[in-house]
Amino acid sequence: MSVDGSIRTARRLRGLRSSAIRDLLALTARPDVLSLAGGLPAPELLPTAEIADAAATVLRDPAAAQYAATSGRGDLRAVLAAREGERLGRAVHPDEVVVTHGSQQALSLLAQVLLDPGDTVIVEEPAYTGALQVFHAAEARVLPVPLDDDGMDTEALERLLAAGERPVLVHTVATFHNPRGVVLSAARRRHLAALADRYGFRVVEDDPYGELWFGQAPPAPVASWSDRVVRLSSASKTLAPALRVGWLHGDRRLCAAVELLKQGADLCGSSLTQAIAAALLADGPWYAGHLDRLRGTYGARATALSTALAAEFGDAVVSSAVRGGMFTWVRFAGELDTAELLPVAAEHGVAFVPGTAFAVSGDHGRTARLCFATAGEADLAEAARRLGRAVRALQHRTARA
Structure with missing residues (x-):
């Protein structure tokens, strides 16, 4: 003081x-x-009855009210790994998933793991405000690339890279962008992944809206084309924000580093809400x-x-x-x-x-x-x-x- x-x-x-x-x-x-x-999701579409039923069921096991592993409950990580694998068209191991307190915490932890002050991060213009807050708090140097109706202009990104920019991270809301609502085209997804492989940066594919498509499903995730992509997602838009269940999918070394930092942030998430989310996500037909x-x-x-x-x-x-x-x-x-x-x-x-x-x-x-x-x-x-x-x-x- x-x-x-x-x-x-x-x-x-x-x-x-x-x-x-x-x-x-x-x-x-x-x-x-x-x-x-x-x-905010529509309140009348929140599955409150199903959440109540799942809560009653999982609470029969006292472990649902106990501390959980820092990386998340095993049953939830298994469900999320299976769903991620379906999206990507390849197997995803539960050890490649860390459950977080919403996807915003995943982004914050990821920034702490990968960014030093002054490191360059490239974002889309206009940008998701939550990402800007995280990167500014990490004291990163934030550079924008423009968006059009096909999402991030990856040719503009390539020009920055050719001119000597060396970002640590490139952040994208590739599917139903917040705020623009646009979708990164399949060709640009492949191009972005190829640039990540060529120049050695990581792509953060922030994907809370990817399952909310109208009519035609979006292209395969950017992570389908490169293992340098870290995917973030959340149950907030499809189940309920109050569950506070988000997740990060990346390589095991990165997940281990995120887990280490998470121990100092909150030790663990809510066993109860993670068990509820696992039960609902595992019920495929529902x-x-x-x-x-x-x-x-x-x-x-x-x-x-x-x-x-x-x-x-x-x-x-x-x-x-x-x-x-x-x-x-x-x-x-x-x-x-x-x-x-x-x-x-x-x-x-x-x-x-x-x-x-x-x-x-x-x-x-x-x-x-x-x-x-x-x-x-x-x-x-x-x-x-x-x-x-x-x-x-x-x-x-x-x-x-």
Whole structure:
């Protein structure tokens, strides 16, 4: 404690900002606000009855209330290894999986294992805010590469590498990107994997939305093409956020290093919630039906929001094509600033995340991320109308100023 009463903090906290999305949760808790902001699953689709039944079953074994291994319960790691193996088209051993307290902890531990201050990390522009927080806390040098409708521009990445950049990590949300919603094409996935092999960096494939596809399944994961890829995922978007079950899949040496650091972070996760997740994920027919329900409902909601935006704004708003996940990315015509729009939108009972929350170095002042997963179709249509009224109100105020 300093003489003026302030607290001395470590250097890594300098310049860190709270997540704009986390800060918006207080706003979205207001009952009068229709929130398109946080990436929350639809509450009515959370399998609470099945979770309760699984909890009752697993608690018959006292081990479900006991400490677990730091790397996670063996039954859950076996289930996750089998599911990862199905996605990748090759065998995955449970020792190549570490269970974490959500996938965000997996990313944080991975950064601690691999990054020294000043190391270079390449991210997509716009970027997932949680990744930016982790890499800034690790005191990394963060460089962006652009996204387009086919995901990360791997040709731009290759130009950086050819010019001498040597990243330790390249982070990608390759499937239903947060915030853009785009999908990295199969050709670019192979290209990214080949670049990792050629230049020796690791790819962090952050994949919380990969099972939430509408219509056509996405291409095989980037990890299908290289063993230099570390995959992160989570049960938060498909089962329930409160389970706090995430995981990391990588080579055994990396998993051992992550486990060592995790011992100092939390010693172990919750045996109870891991046992519940293992039981639900192991019930293949039930889980497949549950995913079908999520895909059908979220797909319909994505269409409802896109239709409502088109009706309200016409060509004054361009929204991204949605193939899965939970988000659409919109760009407003003209000089409208979505950071200035947000408080006006809140006055009109609707919330979103301004594009600047995801900026690395680019200008995203006219963009916004909208989540279509949480609200029903009628509420999404009303949210679009409220957003239209907010835009007109801001334009009126600006004209009068």
